[in-house]
Amino acid sequence: MLEILIEPLQYGFMQRSLMTAILVGIICAVVGSYLMVQRLALLGESVSHSVLPGVAIAFILGVDIFLGAFIAGVISAVMIAWVRTRSPVKEDAAMGIIYSAFFSLGITLITIVQKNNKIDLLHFLFGNILGVTTRDVINTSVIAVIVVGAIALLYKELLFYTFDPEGAQASGLPINLLDFGLIILMSLTIVASLTTVGLALVVALLITPGATAYLLVKRLHQMMILGAVIGVLASISGMYLSYYFNIPSGPAIVMVAFGFFMLAFLFSPTHGVLTHPSRGPGLAQSQIWQEIRGLLATKK
Amino acid sequence: MTPISFPNRQAEGIHISELEVHYRRVLALKAINCEIRPGRVTGMIGPNGAGKSTLIKAMLGLVTPVQGKVCFQNQPLTKQLDQVAYLPQRSKIDWTYPATVWDVVMMGRVRKTGWFHRFSSVSRRLVAQALDRVGLSDYRDRAIGELSGGQQQRVFIARALTEQAHIFCFDEPFAGIDKKTESVIFDILHELAEAGHIVLVVHHDLGHSIVNFDDLILLNRELVAHGTRKEVLNAENLQYAYGDRIAFFSEAA
Incomplete structure (x- = not known):
């Protein structure tokens, strides 16, 4: 058993990708907790897909792809806010419009670049444990320090703002700056997650561990800490699954995280489906079943 | 009415002049002037959509007016938000948020604590006192989602008390609450007024509870009437504001 855990560690790439995965598991859960309580899971999804053109442009210009991805992510979030505030289009529609456009631009650019370089789109989409360089580990570590440090310093203000934006504004907090700060932290987190989880699935690592913890504890900081533990466990297990079964690391991590979520969903002491079977209506009493029966009865 | 003497040294009111708010192209509030x-416990009444919440939000800069001024001590009120405690409508809040009663009341101390600082023991004591005042000391570690509507409202009142403010703006604190909470909140409103504070409350009920207000502002997109309760509460004003005959607690007038 121990052999199974230790054997892969002799390879440098596995050490690097495990290190990255642990850091990513922590910051995704912490930042994702804010997204979840603000009902902004879709924003995480949008920004993660929107980083792709930044990756391609950075590749073309020969600069760090972390930087390109970060800039593209922030621009997309700003554009979503712009469409939402300057037109009657609602936020979810604005996200759908912007992120599909950015993603399409990214695919187009990468396809063009691919002809002359070896750059694999699938690696950006789903993560690749073989591709984690020492540079990536350093970048991810710096991002992790920035994200965790900023949230530790601004915790009480962010708690107030995300719970009650108007109350926070009325007390004189600069809520637009706090909001923009959260977008910066989210974009940094997504960029750090590119190599191990991939942009197509990072939203799962942002939301699922926090949501799992949300079913088990009742305060935001507890949700972040427990979420981080779950995120790290999922990341490590996913990496080993990826190594032994030769599957992309992103899907492996996400499936483990989903397993944790289902456990909490079924067995949470406060919200569990099986521990509180009386909470929701059964199939026979459910409204849609009643409506179907009503329709059948009138047909006669 | 005999003149009131204030224990508090600040005896100035809030002066609203020519305040006008549009939502996109629709006029929400037309040239409001009042003090x-x-x-005094000042109630703001008017039909649904009259712009009661909008007036409070415009006063505090939560919505941007197209014109007009809101001054306190000859300065714009929006520059003195540290003097204000605001209580939003309970229905605007996500009560499934992962926070305890303690966490929410502590939010009242965020601005006074300042950036990068931890909450002081003074803040903790103020929060404990406020929870005691609204009768929720035993609930401090409860998740806010487990509370009844009235208890949730009292949590918000406690938060407002911890802000050590001079101006209190409460948006519909009496919506959907129990009798006990109603009497606790009215007691606190009277106490705040007696201490010389400015107390502004959006209210939707013209029934018996209206006697708790000293002054009234009657609104329907424009200022219909303002002054003492007796001056405002008459059939003519209410018919003008509500556009119909409306029952009100006439003994209060």
């Missing part, structure tokens, strides 16, 4: 006096 909200300290030491």
Whole structure:
């Protein structure tokens, strides 16, 4: 058993990708907790897909792809806010419009670049444990320090703002700056997650561990800490699954995280489906079943 | 009415002049002029959509007016938000948020604590006192989602008390609450007014509870009437504001 855990560690790439995965598991859960309580899971999804053109442009210009991805992510979030505030289009529609456009631009650019370089789109989409360089580990570590440090310093203000934006504004907090700060932290987190989880699935690592913890504890900081533990466990297990079964690391991590979520969903002491079977209506009493029966009865 | 003497040194009111708010192209509030006096419990009444919440939000800069001024001590009120405690409508809040009663009341101390600082023991004591005042000391570690509507409202009142503010703006604190909470909140409103504070409350009920207000502002996109309760509460004003005959607690007038 121990052999199974230790054997892969002799390879440098596995050490690097495990290190990255642990850091990513922590910051995704912490930042994702804010997204979840603000009902902004879709924003995480949008920004993660929107980083792709930044990756391609950075590749073309020969600069760090972390930087390109970060800039593209922030621009997309700003554009979503712009469409939402300057037109009657609602936020979810604005996200759908912007992120599909950015993603399409990214695919187009990468396809063009691919002809002359070896750059694999699938690696950006789903993560690749073989591709984690020492540079990536350093970048991810710096991002992790920035994200965790900023949230530790601004915790009480962010708690107030995300719970009650108007109350926070009325007390004189600069809520637009706090909001923009959260977008910066989210974009940094997504960029750090590119190599191990991939942009197509990072939203799962942002939301699922926090949501799992949300079913088990009742305060935001507890949700972040427990979420981080779950995120790290999922990341490590996913990496080993990826190594032994030769599957992309992103899907492996996400499936483990989903397993944790289902456990909490079924067995949470406060919200569990099986521990509180009386909470929701059964199939026979459910409204849609009643409506179907009503329709059948009138047909006669 | 005999003149009131204020224990508090600040005896100035809030002066609203020509305040006008549009939502996109629709006129929400038309050229409002009025004064909200300290030491009085001031109720803001009017039909649904009259712009009651909008007026409070415009006063505090939560919505941007197209024109007009809101001054307190000859300065714009929006520059003195540290003097204000605001209580949003309970229905605007996500009560499934992962926070305890303690966490929410502590939010009242965020601005006074300042950036990068931890909450002081003074803040903790103020929060404990406020929870005691609204009768929720035993609930401090409860998740806010487990509370009844009235208890949730009392949590918000406690938060407002911890802000050590001079101006209190409460948006519909009496919506959907129990009798006990109603009497606790009215007691606190009277106490705040007696201490010389400015107390402004959006209210939707013209029934018996209206006697708790000293002054009234009657609104329907424009200022219909303002002054003491007796001056405002008459059939003519209410018919003008509500566009129909409306029952009100006439003994209060």
